[in-house]
Amino acid sequence: xxxxxxxxxVTTTQSIVGSLLTSENLVxxxxxxxxxxxxxxxxxxxxxxxxxxxxxxxxxxxxxxTWLSLFDxxxxxxxxxxxxxxxxxxxxxxxxxxxxxxxxxxxxxxxTTKAIILALLTIPFFLDLSSRIIIWRSVLSNTGLINYIFxxxxxxxxxxxxxxxxxxxxxxxxxxxxFPTMVLPIYMAITIIDDSLIAASSDLGASPVQTLFRVIxxxxxxxxxxxxxxxxxxxxxxWIEPSMLGGxxxxxxxxxVESAYTALKYPVVAxxxxxxxxxxxxxxxxxxxxxxxxxxxxxxxxVLRS
Amino acid sequence: xxxxxxxxxxxxLSRRGFLKTTAAIAGAAAISQTFGSFASAQSSNVVRGYxxxxxxxxxxxxxxxxxxxxxxxxGTNNSVGVFLRDVxxxxxxxQTDIFVFExxxxxxxxxxxxxxxxxxxxxxxxxxxxxxxxWKRSETVVGKDGVQYGVPVIGNADSFGYYPDKIGAAADxxxxxxxxxxxxxxxxxxxxxxxxxxxxxxxxAALYLMGQKKLEVNDPADMTGPEAAKVVDFLxxxxxxxxxxxxHSAFEEQIQLLSSGSVDVINCWEPAVREANKTxxxxxxxxxxxxxxxxxxxxGAYIASQAEGRNNLxxxxxxxxxxxxxxxxxxxxxxxxxxGPNMDLGVxxxxxxxxxxxxxxxxxxxEQKVARKFTKPYTSTTTPTNADAIEEEWQRxxxx
Numbered sequence: 001x002x003x004x005x006x007x008x009x010v011t012t013t014q015s016i017v018g019s020l021l022t023s024e025n026l027v028x029x030x031x032x033x034x035x036x037x038x039x040x041x042x043x044x045x046x047x048x049x050x051x052x053x054x055x056x057x058x059x060x061x062x063x064x065x066t067w068l069s070l071f072d073x074x075x076x077x078x079x080x081x082x083x084x085x086x087x088x089x090x091x092x093x094x095x096x097x098x099x100x101x102x103x104x105x106x107x108x109x110x111x112t113t114k115a116i117i118l119a120l121l122t123i124p125f126f127l128d129l130s131s132r133i134i135i136w137r138s139v140l141s142n143t144g145l146i147n148y149i150f151x152x153x154x155x156x157x158x159x160x161x162x163x164x165x166x167x168x169x170x171x172x173x174x175x176x177x178x179f180p181t182m183v184l185p186i187y188m189a190i191t192i193i194d195d196s197l198i199a200a201s202s203d204l205g206a207s208p209v210q211t212l213f214r215v216i217x218x219x220x221x222x223x224x225x226x227x228x229x230x231x232x233x234x235x236x237x238x239w240i241e242p243s244m245l246g247g248x249x250x251x252x253x254x255x256x257v258e259s260a261y262t263a264l265k266y267p268v269v270a271x272x273x274x275x276x277x278x279x280x281x282x283x284x285x286x287x288x289x290x291x292x293x294x295x296x297x298x299x300x301x302x303v304l305r306s
Numbered sequence: 307x308x309x310x311x312x313x314x315x316x317x318x319l320s321r322r323g324f325l326k327t328t329a330a331i332a333g334a335a336a337i338s339q340t341f342g343s344f345a346s347a348q349s350s351n352v353v354r355g356y357x358x359x360x361x362x363x364x365x366x367x368x369x370x371x372x373x374x375x376x377x378x379x380x381g382t383n384n385s386v387g388v389f390l391r392d393v394x395x396x397x398x399x400x401q402t403d404i405f406v407f408e409x410x411x412x413x414x415x416x417x418x419x420x421x422x423x424x425x426x427x428x429x430x431x432x433x434x435x436x437x438x439x440x441w442k443r444s445e446t447v448v449g450k451d452g453v454q455y456g457v458p459v460i461g462n463a464d465s466f467g468y469y470p471d472k473i474g475a476a477a478d479x480x481x482x483x484x485x486x487x488x489x490x491x492x493x494x495x496x497x498x499x500x501x502x503x504x505x506x507x508x509x510x511a512a513l514y515l516m517g518q519k520k521l522e523v524n525d526p527a528d529m530t531g532p533e534a535a536k537v538v539d540f541l542x543x544x545x546x547x548x549x550x551x552x553x554h555s556a557f558e559e560q561i562q563l564l565s566s567g568s569v570d571v572i573n574c575w576e577p578a579v580r581e582a583n584k585t586x587x588x589x590x591x592x593x594x595x596x597x598x599x600x601x602x603x604x605x606g607a608y609i610a611s612q613a614e615g616r617n618n619l620x621x622x623x624x625x626x627x628x629x630x631x632x633x634x635x636x637x638x639x640x641x642x643x644x645x646g647p648n649m650d651l652g653v654x655x656x657x658x659x660x661x662x663x664x665x666x667x668x669x670x671x672x673e674q675k676v677a678r679k680f681t682k683p684y685t686s687t688t689t690p691t692n693a694d695a696i697e698e699e700w701q702r703x704x705x706x
Contacts, residue, residue, distance in 0.1 A: 052694075053694050054694060055414075055689070055691045055692075055693060055694070056386075056390060056414055056689055056693060057414075069698055072698070073698040073699070073701040073702060073705075074701055074702050074705035074706075075701055075705075077705055078701075078705060137562075138566075141566070141568055142568060143566055143567055143568060161496075165551065165552050243555060247551070247552035247553060247554075248500075248502040248550075248552055248553020248554065248555070248704065249552075249553065251701075251704040251705050255704070256701065256704075259503075259504065259697060259700070259701065259704070260697065261385070261387045261388075262385050262386060262387045262503070262504075262505065262697070263387065263693040263694055263696075263697040264386075264387045264390060264391070265694060265697065
């Protein structure tokens with residue numbers, strides 16, 4: 001039997017599939033998956049934080065002990081420290097990355113330069129992070145490259161020891177790691193801004209600064225937001241940089257979670273994670289309030305529709 | 307000169323072990339789903355092990371030649387959390403016959419029925435009776451409930467590695483040094499690396515304070531919360547005073563810190579000192595004999611309870627017996643410097659197999675070293691009953 005001989009059933013199937021795949025239903029399917037794959041595990045995680053662990057065994061009796069212990073052991077301080085460092089790194093990456101992305105997108109017309117820089121920015125994604133970070137130890141340590149040069153040039157008679165194993169080196173390592181994740185989305189967003197808009201702005205008498213703040217920044221906000229999220233998220237979860245460059249003196253969330261895990265303290269891990277979620281939610285709300293003067297989240301991304 | 311004791315590369319082993327584990331777990335999961343009962347019912351001359359990589363022979367085919375049983379071993383790292391999760395939550399016993407891990411897990415998994423009780427009269431466990439009590443009745447293999455859950459495999463007494471010339475100690479390394487070099491000495495201030503894992507590091511700090519009569523602790527292996535708090539208060543004070551250059555966390559770091567000369571003193575595994583000396587020249591760094599004591603550890607081999615139904619117990623006991631024998635002993639001592647029960651059989655094996663005089667002497671030296679160190683406290687456990695409280699206190703140290 002061929003389709004041509006009996007076209008009716010096919011049409012029916014098509015129309016059924018077609019009616020099922022309305023955009024409304026697609027949204028429902030997406031929500032179903034999202035809730036079961038992301039939201040439910042988060043709720044389970046949150047529920048877990050109200051249990052406690054004794055001698056490697058989780059006791060399934062609701063209690064606030066785990067939450068209270070977060071305050072006593074300084075794990076709360078760890079969370080705050082993690083957020084502080086992650087935010088600092090994100091902001092520095094933005095301050096340095098935005099002008100760089102602007103120059104890359106609009107400042108240089110040389111295609112080869114652009115291609116080389118973009119390739120250089122992408123290369124780190126192909127290399128293992130720990131191998132990239134451990135190199136800095138041999139550069140920054142007391143017996144490392146920088147101290148070797150300084151000592152031999154007579155610039156100092158004692159090795160400079162603040163280069164490694166402190167917050168400075170962790171910030172530095174994270175900045176090196178997360179620079180591309182900040183620059184690339186902003187670069188993309190600026191690239192799609194029509195040059196004629198910028199030309200029109202200056203034709204109408206706007207100064208370069210006005211063009212930057214009234215035209216370029218509002219139009220590149222989707223990229224900026226993406227850059228912030230792609231940088232802040234991994235920075236909060238950073239594990240390699242604090243372990244390798246912090247020398248144990250910069251105890252961040254990931255290290256704290258790892259330590260709790262060695263005693264099988266799942267509730268502590270759950271409470272820490274829930275707490276970070278809460279703080280992130282607060283951050284997103286703040287970000288939403290800040291961007292409201294540009295018309296809120298929705299209208300920012302509306303730029304992309306045009 | 308090639309170091310006779312070199313471990314070649316523990317790092318390489320653990321990497322390899324990791325890859326193998328990952329592959330094997332994925333593979334095992336697939337197989338068990340497909341074949342289910344078939345996989346668990348079959349019997350063969352293969353024994354499947356899971357545990358710490360350092361308990362492995364570099365080449366298991368040597369064992370196969372000796373006893374006709376081959377080993378499929380998957381390595382884990384040294385985290386008890388990871389190990390317990392794998393064994394309990396993933397029911398690893400469905401695919402694994404023998405677990406090898408540091409002491410402590412038998413106190414938790416033994417009473418839960420996850421480890422099988424050792425049958426001391428099993429005909430294949432021929433060397434059991436001649437194995438000295440100090441090994442076979444140690445806390446590593448006997449549970450807190452007094453049940454024999456395991457067979458001793460290897461053990462050592464961990465202290466710290468140091469540069470004798472830099473700290474002004476005798477070059478031969480025989481002198482008993484105080485842990486003050488680690489915690490409380492002007493000449494090592496800022497030149498010390500301290501392991502940031504609580505289970506490895508807090509006990510030796512307690513030993514030091516006990517030696518100084520500054521603290522009374524009932525059991526350094528299982529301190530109560532308040533006891534741990536006092537040790538941590540002391541450590542925080544020392545951290546603020548700048549005693550520690552860095553707090554390390556991995557074996558590779560131990561080697562790097564020691565061999566680069568970044569620190570003069572580091573609490574580490576003995577193979578790290580051997581690795582460092584391979585680049586620095588022999589005996590440039592030493593592994594300390596101490597006044598106050600050591601982090602004494604032992605690995606035990608435990609049988610998965612599911613193995614009972616797999617018709618493979620004879621082979622499993624053959625392997626357990628092999629752990630007590632001369633070949634395994636000699637190879638472990640030569641390759642890693644680790645001791646274990648029945649070292650005399652190791653010497654016998656080496657002599658029969660034409661090892662050099664120097665190698666044979668080193669076997670005896672390993673035994674003497676461990677015998678000397680084992681007279682002092684304390685025997686560690688990976689599962690102290692107060693783990694949760696100790697870990698919580700340790701966070702204060704890390705956050706200070």
